[in-house]
Amino acid sequence: MARLQAQANWEYIPTHKRIRSIIKSYLSFPEAGTTCLDPCCGPGDALIEICPNQHLFGLEVHTGRALEAKTKNFINVLVGPFENCVISNRVFGFIHLNPPYDWVAGGEEKYEELFLYRATNYLGPRGVLEYLVPTGLFQASKAVGIRVYKFLLENYRDIQIFKYPQPEYSEFKQIVIFGVKKPSEPVTASLEWLEKQIARIITGDIPELSLQESPIYEIPLFNPGWVKTFRINYYDAELAAVDSQTLNLLQSESKPVLKDKLIAPSxxxxxxxxxxxxxxxxxxxxxxxxxxxxxxxxxxxxxxxxxxxxxxxxxxxxxxxxxxxxxxxxxxxxxxxxxxxx
Ligand SMILES: C[S@@+](CC[C@H](N)C(=O)[O-])C[C@H]1O[C@@H](n2cnc3c(N)ncnc32)[C@H](O)[C@@H]1O
Known part of the structure; x- marks a missing residue:
């Protein structure tokens, strides 16, 4: 039932307000500001609170939430699925990734991993990833857990994995993973070792996320405020209607037979x-x-x-x-x- 409800709402499980400020305490941002991305930003508040005074970019598939984010302090918010975006590689200093928690149709892969693989392309060298997922990702199947864990080791250094503090952990079973992007390299860890690490995550045998006195991850400066390509191949009728405001005009000038078939130009x-x-x-x-x-x-x-x-x-x-x-x-x-x- 909970899963059906979440699906109906496009898996909207916002980062809890208290957790946002704890996450922020792990990060130090360059004074001039750097480029920060939330590839499924909801109404935008989580990224805004985690990255104050930075250059923010977002994407969101739910039109209402995306339109809300657009009214806030973002340089650009794209409306549509992350899978359809076209973004320059290696241009962000920081990515907050709290993806939808569900299986992709077909049941082979999870959205959490698809979003991780894609987002990693957009993070610049030494850029910092903060990946917020449920422990269930590592229990979904043995193959998924190992794929995700190996991918993190292959593409990130200084990885730290924390469980939510109480009481949130008992209720939501979420974890926060930090890592610094490095050039991709193969990992030769044994299956046994990988399974042991994953078991520690599943059983909660990992440190707890806690408010830091001084930040641990230094976020690099990237093209402040400027990302060369940031667009999406997706038609959203609601957004087009708000944006173009020309549908009424087109309808008033079209032949009666076409009137109801017209859609707002985007x-x-x-x-x-x-x-x-x-x-x-x-x-x-x-x-x-x-x-x-x-x-x-x-x-x-x-x-x-x-x-x-x-x-x-x-x-x-x-x-x-x-x-x-x-x-x-x-x-x-x-x-x-x-x-x-x-
Ligand atoms: C777990 S919530 C996270 C919201 C926000 N990033 C935060 O941390 O509070 C996931 C968000 O992803 C959006 N979403 C679901 N599928 C998506 C997709 N394919 N592309 C972009 N956004 C998507 C949902 O509408 C929802 O707002």
Whole structure:
């Protein structure tokens, strides 16, 4: 029953408020601020409280929670599944990872591990991971437990594993794992040794998370406030309706037969435009969208004087560019919502 309830709410089990400040006490952040990510940020409060005054990035699949996070102190919050995101590798100084606790459809893998593998790509060298999971992850199956434990050893150093303090531990059986990202290296530990370590986690034979007087993990400075690629390939109808606010306009101007079939247009970034162009969609139709564009080919001529001979040298080169016309949120200076993108 508890699992069904959690699934209905997209596995929303927020990091407890008291635990957030204890986690924070383990961390020291650079004064200038560094890039921090929560790949399933809920309404955003956990990351905000763990990383005060840092440059925060989030993702969240639940539209309501994501829209709430967007109103807070984040540089960017993407709406949709973490699995669909496109993010530059090795750009974050810190990642708070309290993932959904469930099996991926098919029952082979758990979301906790998928999120761990993916998030690790985005953590920069010496970046700090804080991974908050239930002990049940290591009991889910022997294979899952060993995969996760080995992955941590292969990709992180200075790993410390703590159980929640009481009374939260008895109720929620959660643990917090810290680690510092290192270049990936194979681990040759025996199966017996790995099983012993995992048994210690399952039985709670590990130290308790406690408020630190001075921080243990120093978080490195990364591209403060700037991440080159941070986007998602996902259409969220609710978000598109809030963002574009053009659905009513489209409906009022469309043929009656199409009215109920229209969906709110969502923003297209340059990468998506390029994909559409490559897919031949320019001047074609996608469900609910029309993207107009054209290819321009022109010749550029240039004349230079040879400094030795004084002769004039004429050259021409062919220049091609693609021009798109797309609908945008706010009207431009000329009052039009159609923007030209070159
Ligand atoms: C355990 S809660 C953690 C919330 C927040 N990070 C915190 O620490 O309080 C997991 C969150 O993941 C979100 N979620 C579930 N599946 C997701 C997915 N595939 N991609 C992104 N977020 C997801 C849920 O909606 C939920 O808000």
């Amino acid at each position: 923003y297209l970034d340059k990468a998506l435009l390029a994909l559409l162009a490559v897919g031949g969609y320019i001047d074609g139709r996608m469900p609910g969208h029309i993207l107009l564009g054209r290819y321009e080919n022109r010749e550029e001529s240039n004349t230079e004087t040879d400094t030795d001979s004084g002769d004039e040298i004429h050259s021409t080169r062919k220049v091609s560019s693609t021009v798109f016309y797309a609908m945008c949120k706010n009207p431009g200076e000329d009052g039009s919502r159609v923007v030209e993108i070159r």
